[in-house]
Amino acid sequence: xxxxxxxxxxxxxxxxxxxxxxxxxxxxxNLFDRKxxxxxxxxxxxxxxxxxxxxxxxxxxxxxxxxxxxxxxxSNTVLVRGGTGITIGRDSNGSISVTATGDxxxxxGTVGTASIQDAAVTAAKIANQGLTxxxxxxxxxxxxxxxxxxxxxxxxxxxxxxxxxxSGSETASVTVSIDDNIAANTSGNAGTATTLxxxxxxxxxxxxxxxNINLPGVNTTGNQxTSGNAGTATALETARNFTIAGDVTASAQSFDGTGxxxxxxxxxxxxxDGSNIADDSIDSxxxxxxxxxxxxxxxxxxxxxxxxxxxxxxxxxxxxxxxxxxxxxxxxxxxxxSGSETAxxxxxxxxxxxxxxxxxxxENLVVSGNTSVGGNLxxxxxxxxxxxxxxxxxxxxxxxxxxxxxxxxxxGDVTDTGIYGMYDDGGTDEYAGYFRDATxxxxxxxxxxxxxxxxxxxxxxxxxxxxxxxxxxxxxSY
Numbered sequence: 496x497x498x499x500x501x502x503x504x505x506x507x508x509x510x511x512x513x514x515x516x517x518x519x520x521x522x523x524x525n526l527f528d529r530k531x532x533x534x535x536x537x538x539x540x541x542x543x544x545x546x547x548x549x550x551x552x553x554x555x556x557x558x559x560x561x562x563x564x565x566x567x568x569x570s571n572t573v574l575v576r577g578g579t580g581i582t583i584g585r586d587s588n589g590s591i592s593v594t595a596t597g598d599x600x601x602x603x604g605t606v607g608t609a610s611i612q613d614a615a616v617t618a619a620k621i622a623n624q625g626l627t628x629x630x631x632x633x634x635x636x637x638x639x640x641x642x643x644x645x646x647x648x649x650x651x652x653x654x655x656x657x658x659x660x661x662s663g664s665e666t667a668s669v670t671v672s673i674d675d676n677i678a679a680n681t682s683g684n685a686g687t688a689t690t691l692x693x694x695x696x697x698x699x700x701x702x703x704x705x706x707n708i709n710l711p712g713v714n715t716t717g718n719q720x721t722s723g724n725a726g727t728a729t730a731l732e733t734a735r736n737f738t739i740a741g742d743v744t745a746s747a748q749s750f751d752g753t754g755x756x757x758x759x760x761x762x763x764x765x766x767x768d769g770s771n772i773a774d775d776s777i778d779s780x781x782x783x784x785x786x787x788x789x790x791x792x793x794x795x796x797x798x799x800x801x802x803x804x805x806x807x808x809x810x811x812x813x814x815x816x817x818x819x820x821x822x823x824x825x826x827x828x829x830x831x832x833s834g835s836e837t838a839x840x841x842x843x844x845x846x847x848x849x850x851x852x853x854x855x856x857x858e859n860l861v862v863s864g865n866t867s868v869g870g871n872l873x874x875x876x877x878x879x880x881x882x883x884x885x886x887x888x889x890x891x892x893x894x895x896x897x898x899x900x901x902x903x904x905x906x907g908d909v910t911d912t913g914i915y916g917m918y919d920d921g922g923t924d925e926y927a928g929y930f931r932d933a934t935x936x937x938x939x940x941x942x943x944x945x946x947x948x949x950x951x952x953x954x955x956x957x958x959x960x961x962x963x964x965x966x967x968x969x970x971x972s973y
Contacts, residue, residue, distance in 0.1 A: 498966055498967070499968065503972060504524050505523070513539060516534075517539060519535060556583075558576075558584065559574055560572065560575060581595060657673060657674065659671050826847065827844075828843075829845055910950045912930060913952070927942035929941070933951070939961065943960045
């Protein structure tokens with residue numbers, strides 16, 4: 496059976512595909528109208544059986560004359576636009592209008608007053624910066640009548656002491672000045688005042704309003720009064736209690752107010768540690784039986800240097816679990832070095848390990864050599880095979896998944912992805928299959944290749960040829 500190719504199609508009269516219906520370069524057919532269409536990505540064009548007509552389209556400044564087929568097209572257009580004194584427009588019925596914009600009595604490109612209706616020139620009709628000084632006739636704009644917004648008409652003095660001159664003419668230069676009688680009056684200015692009007696008191700410093708400033712704490716000679724200051728005292732007037740910090744604790748610390756300080760002291764708890772005792776200066780003769788316990792020894796005070804050799808017997812002077820010896824099991828665990836005081840014990844597996852019952856492995860099982868399984872092998876987790884070749888000698892392969900994932904590590908898109916098989920052609924091994932070519936992204940069916948594919952298929956290899964594919968290729972409908 497030969498391959499069948501069906502174009503995208505419609506059986507509805509007048510149905511035209513849109514750019515959303517077709518890919519660029521894709522062809523569609525209307526079976527009822529017997530017309531073919533193709534998309535160029537920007538629009539759809541009829542390539543056979545289409546009627547054409549002339550129409551127009553708005554173009555902003557001017558209008559387009561278009562050759563329009565049965566489908567909407569943005570090509571095959573001619574722009575008609577105006578020039579100096581000519582405006583081209585498009586009416587609502589599609590007609591193109593040509594209008595002269597210049598004054599018949601004026602020069603080209605100008606508009607005379609006879610051509611302008613009253614109030615016809617508005618802000619919307621004037622381009623930005625379209626009016627210059629040459630545009631206006633002299634004295635043609637009356638301020639306050641043809642203009643809007645605030646402006647100064649005249650300047651006048653608002654009271655006595657001010658004078659204004661020059662106001663009221665069209666190109667006035669106005670001068671404002673202060674009368675002489677204002678400039679000469681200096682009464683009340685700060686420069687002429689000689690005294691403050693009233694007395695003031697600020698933060699204990701007072702001024703009596705004439706010439707004297709009172710500063711508290713200063714005697715008549717101008718020096719500070721130091722009577723009663725601590726610097727002049729010779730003795731504390733009353734007794735005081737004191738607190739002394741450190742390793743000495745004073746239970747009664749006082750001063751009697753005359754000259755004597757009384758201290759009653761004891762050693763603070765934990766104040767004597769190894770740094771305060773010479774090595775070997777205190778032995779058993781200096782301790783009462785049972786007098787040394789955890790409360791009398793500072794943290795970390797008993798070091799290795801304070802303990803005699805072999806003075807502590809494990810299991811006698813110590814408490815808690817400890818390992819005396821380590822033993823192995825024949826054909827399962829080997830142990831060496833156990834039984835001495837400073838033993839370095841080594842635990843290992845024998846060359847031939849025997850496990851009589853079930854072996855359960857909770858983590859990864861790593862086998863460096865060959866492994867043989869005589870019975871069924873069931874793997875409930877993931878099975879990862881990282882060798883160079885995985886060989887399956889089975890008659891049937893079952894899988895619950897409906898998809899095979901190939902080239903899982905093809906992050907850089909450099910690996911061809913596909914499936915191939917080997918066959919014998921007259922004593923020559925050849926390969927055939929299909930793959931996605933990483934160089935162009937195209938799926939290809941091939942046959943006759945005499946070079947076995949690796950991570951890529953050698954399309955230049957001996958015998959490589961595209962294979963025939965029998966299939967139904969259906970473009971669907973629009």
